[in-house]
Amino acid sequence: xxxxxxxxxxxxxxxxxxxxxxxxxxxxxxxxxxxxxxxxxxxxxxxxxxxxxxxxxxxxxxxxxxxxxxxxxxxxxxxxxxxxxxxxxxxxxxxxxxxxxxxxxxxxxxxxxxxxxxxxxxxxxxxxxxxxxxxxxxxxxxxxxxxxxxxxxxxxxxxxxxxxxxxxxxxxxxxxxxxxxxxxxxxxxxxxxxxxxxxxxxxxxxxxxxxxxxxxxxxxxxxxxxxxxxxxxxxxxxxxxxxxxxxxxxxxxxxxxxxxxxxxxxxxxxxxxxxxxxxxxxxxxxxxxxxxxxxxxxxxxxxxxxxxxxxxxxxxxxxxxxxxxxxxxxxxxxxxxxxxxxxxxxxxxxxxxxxxxxxxxxxxxxxxxxxxxxxxxxxxxxxxxxxxxxxxxxxxxxxxxxxxxxxxxxxxxxxxxxxxxxxxxxxxxxxxxxxxxxxxxxxxxxxxxxxxxxxxxxxxxxxxxxxxxxxxxxxxxxxxxxxxxxxxxxxxxxxxxxxxxxxxxxxxxxxxxxxxxxxxxxxxxxxxxxxxxxxxxxxxxxxxxxxxxxxxxxxxxxxxxxxxxxxxxxxxxxxxxxxxxxxxxxxxxxxxxxxxxxxxxxxxxxxxxxxxxxxxxxxxxxxxxxxxxxxxxxxxxxxxxxxxxxxxxxxxxxxxxxxxxxxxxxxxxxxxx
Ligand SMILES: [Zn+2]
Numbered sequence: 001x002x003x004x005x006x007x008x009x010x011x012x013x014x015x016x017x018x019x020x021x022x023x024x025x026x027x028x029x030x031x032x033x034x035x036x037x038x039x040x041x042x043x044x045x046x047x048x049x050x051x052x053x054x055x056x057x058x059x060x061x062x063x064x065x066x067x068x069x070x071x072x073x074x075x076x077x078x079x080x081x082x083x084x085x086x087x088x089x090x091x092x093x094x095x096x097x098x099x100x101x102x103x104x105x106x107x108x109x110x111x112x113x114x115x116x117x118x119x120x121x122x123x124x125x126x127x128x129x130x131x132x133x134x135x136x137x138x139x140x141x142x143x144x145x146x147x148x149x150x151x152x153x154x155x156x157x158x159x160x161x162x163x164x165x166x167x168x169x170x171x172x173x174x175x176x177x178x179x180x181x182x183x184x185x186x187x188x189x190x191x192x193x194x195x196x197x198x199x200x201x202x203x204x205x206x207x208x209x210x211x212x213x214x215x216x217x218x219x220x221x222x223x224x225x226x227x228x229x230x231x232x233x234x235x236x237x238x239x240x241x242x243x244x245x246x247x248x249x250x251x252x253x254x255x256x257x258x259x260x261x262x263x264x265x266x267x268x269x270x271x272x273x274x275x276x277x278x279x280x281x282x283x284x285x286x287x288x289x290x291x292x293x294x295x296x297x298x299x300x301x302x303x304x305x306x307x308x309x310x311x312x313x314x315x316x317x318x319x320x321x322x323x324x325x326x327x328x329x330x331x332x333x334x335x336x337x338x339x340x341x342x343x344x345x346x347x348x349x350x351x352x353x354x355x356x357x358x359x360x361x362x363x364x365x366x367x368x369x370x371x372x373x374x375x376x377x378x379x380x381x382x383x384x385x386x387x388x389x390x391x392x393x394x395x396x397x398x399x400x401x402x403x404x405x406x407x408x409x410x411x412x413x414x415x416x417x418x419x420x421x422x423x424x425x426x427x428x429x430x431x432x433x434x435x436x437x438x439x440x441x442x443x444x445x446x447x448x449x450x451x452x453x454x455x456x457x458x459x460x461x462x463x464x465x466x467x468x469x470x471x472x473x474x475x476x477x478x479x480x481x482x483x484x485x486x487x488x489x490x491x492x493x494x495x496x497x498x499x500x501x502x503x504x505x506x507x508x509x510x511x512x513x514x515x516x517x518x519x520x521x522x523x524x525x526x527x528x529x530x531x532x533x534x535x536x537x538x539x540x541x542x543x544x545x546x547x548x549x550x551x552x553x554x555x556x557x558x559x560x561x562x563x564x565x566x567x568x569x570x571x572x573x574x575x576x577x578x579x580x581x582x583x584x585x586x587x588x589x590x591x592x593x594x595x596x597x598x599x600x601x602x603x604x605x606x607x608x609x610x611x612x613x614x615x616x617x618x619x620x621x622x623x624x625x626x627x628x629x630x631x632x633x634x635x636x637x638x639x640x641x642x643x644x645x646x647x648x649x650x651x652x653x654x655x656x657x658x659x660x661x662x663x664x665x666x667x668x669x670x671x672x673x
Contacts, residue, residue, distance in 0.1 A: 013432070030067070030071070033067030037066075045110050045113065072421075080412075111139045127474070127479065135478075141272060154271055157267060164257050169599065171253070172246050176217045182209060182214055188231045189234075223238055225238065228330070235330060240326075246592030254593070265277040267557040276555060277603055278603045286487050315327075315328065347523070348453075351451040356459060359508045364496075365463070370393050371391055372391070381402050385405070386403065391470055398423075401434055402436070415436070415458045424473075425474075426475055469481040473644065474646050475646070479646045483645040487606070502628060535670045537585055540582070543578075544585075548575070549603060553597075567592065621657065
C-alpha cells in the first residue's frame with residue numbers, strides 16, 4: 001500500500017506501518033511524492049500574488065512533506081534492513097532524486113520569489129527570518145543565481161561528479177576485496193581467537209582456498225588484527241595490503257578517478273564564486289572558511305606529532321628496537337596493558353546489553369532530562385529484532401525510540417541514528433520517532449549479550465544523536481530534529497559519551513552479569529590514568545587524513561595534477577608541511593581509499609575534531625557544575641539539543657556560555673598541552 005509510505009500513520013507517535021509496506025510500493029510512492037512536490041512548487045511560481053513568507057517559504061516547506069515521509073523510511077531501511085532488490089531500487093532512484101533536487105533548487109521562478117522575500121527579511125523575526133536566509137543560501141550555493149549557460153554546465157558537473165564518486169566507491173571496494181591476505185598456516189595467525197581463526201578458514205574456503213586462511217580488509221586502515229597478530233611478517237603484509245588499495249595501476253586504480261572528481265569539484269566551486277571547493281563546503285558550515293579549518297588543524301598538528309614521537313620511544317623500548325607503522329598497534333596494546341594494567345577485553349562481563357541500556361544510557365537521560373522509557377512490545381519495528389520504547393518527559397509522552405542492536409546480513413556496517421518522524425509544528429508533528437542501529441554480533445541462543453568497551457561507548461554516542469532527535473523542537477521541518485550543520489551534528493553525540501564512565505552512571509549499570517558484583521573499584525581510576533595514552537598517535541593519524549582532504553580541496557581546477565603518480569607526492573608534501581610525516585604514523589586514510597571524501601564528506605573530514613572543541617568545552621562545563629543534574633540538562637536542552645537547527649548554533653552556544661568555545665579543553669583532553 002503506497003499510502004503506508006505517503007500518509008501519516010495512525011499508530012502512536014506516527015510510527016510507520018512497516019508491516020503494510022512492500023518493496024513494490026517504494027517506486028510508485030517516490031514517483032508520486034516527487035510529482036506532488038513539483039505540482040506544489042509550480043503552483044507557487046505560477047501564482048500572480050506578490051511573494052510573501054507565507055505564500056512562498058511556508059508553501060515550499062510544506063511541499064516536501066509526503067516525499068520526505070517516503071524517503072525517511074526508504075533510506076533508513078536501505079541501511080538497516082536491505083537486500084539486493086532494495087539496493088537496485090536505490091541505484092535506479094538515486095539519480096532521479098538528485099535531478100529532482102536540482103530541478104527544485106535551479107528553478108529560476110522559484111528562486112526569484114525566495115529572493116524577493118529574502119530582500120525584505122528585515123521584516124521577519126527569529127526562526128522565520130533564519131528560514132529565509134538558509135533557503136536563500138541553499139539556492140545560491142546550488143547555482144540558482146547563475147546564468148543559463150553556467151547552470152547547464154553546473155548540471156553537467158553534478159552528474160559527472162556523482163558518477164565519479166560511484167566509480168570510486170566500486171573500485172575501492174573491489175580492490176579491497178582483491179587484496180584480502182592469504183595465510184598458509186595456522187601458526188602464522190598466533191594472537192587471534194579460535195573464533196577469528198575459524199572465520200579466516202571459512203573465508204578462505206569461500207574463495208576456494210580450502211585449507212588456508214583469509215584475512216579480509218575492513219574499511220579502517222588500522223585493521224583490528226594488527227594489534228594482536230604476533231607474527232611480524234604477517235602484520236607487515238596486512239598493513240601493506242591496506243596501503244595498496246586503489247593504487248596498484250590495475251583496473252581498480254582509483255587515483256585517476258579521484259583526480260578527475262577533485263578537478264570537477266574545483267571547477268564547480270569557481271562557477272559558484274569560490275576560490276576552492278573547500279570554500280564552497282565551509283561556507284555552509286559553522287567553520288565558515290577553509291582558513292578557519294586549516295588554522296585549527298595546524299594548531300593541533302605540532303603537539304600531536306610531538307606526543308606521537310614520545311609514544312614511539314616508549315613502544316620502541318617495549319619492542320627492544322625500532323618499530324614500523326605495522327608494529328604500532330601491537331606494541332601500543334602491550335604497553336597499555338603493562339603500564340596501565342588496563343585490559344578492556346576483560347570488562348565485557350560487566351557490560352550486559354540490556355543493563356547498559358536501561359541502567360546506563362536511559363538512567364543518565366532520566367537524571368538529565370527527566371526522560372523515562374517504557375518498552376512497547378505491542379508496537380512493531382521494521383524487523384523482529386527491533387525493540388520499541390515509548391519516551392516520556394516528566395510523564396508526558398514525547399516520542400518513540402527504536403533500538404536495533406544486532407548485526408544481520410541485511411544491515412550495513414557501522415552504527416548510526418535515523419529519524420522517521422521529526423517534531424515540528426508546521427506539519428502538526430508533536431513528537432518524534434528515532435532509531436539507533438548498532439552492529440553487535442548476536443550471541444548464541446540463551447547466552448547474554450555482553451558488549452565490548454567500544455560498543456558501550458558507541459551506544460552512548462548514538463543515543464546522543466537520538467536525544468537530539470527526540471528533544472529538538474522546531475516550527476519548520478527544515479530545522480527539526482538533527483537538521484543542523486554537518487560540522488556541528490557530532491557534537492551532541494560526542495557529549496553523551498561522557499556519561500558512560502561517569503561514576504554514578506557506571507556504578508548503576510556495570511554489574512557482573514553472573515555474580516552481580518559491581519565493576520572493580522580501581523577500573524575507573526585506571527581508565528582515567530590511561531585516557532591520553534596513544535592519543536598522540538590517534539590525533540596525528542586523524543589530522544593527517546583531515547589535512548589531506550583539506551589540501552586537495554583548497555586547489556583551483558588548474559592546480560589539480562593529472563597523473564595518478566602525482567597523488568603520493570602531493571600527500572607527502574601536504575603532510576611534511578605540517579610536520580605529520582612520521583613514517584611510523586600513517587594517515588588514517590590515503591587518497592586512493594579515502595571513501596569519506598569521495599562520498600558525502602568531501603572537504604568535511606575535519607568535522608569530527610571541529611565539533612569536539614564544543615564537546616570538550618561542554619564536558620568541562622558539566623564537570624564544573626555538578627555533572628548529572630536536571631538543571632544542567634535543562635540548560636543544555638535550552639541552548640543546544642532542544643533548538644534543532646532553528647538558529648545559528650554557535651550564536652546560541654556563545655549566549656549560553658557567555659563566550660565562544662575555546663580550544664583549551666580539547667588540547668587538555670588529548671594531552672596536547
Ligand atoms: Zn555520530
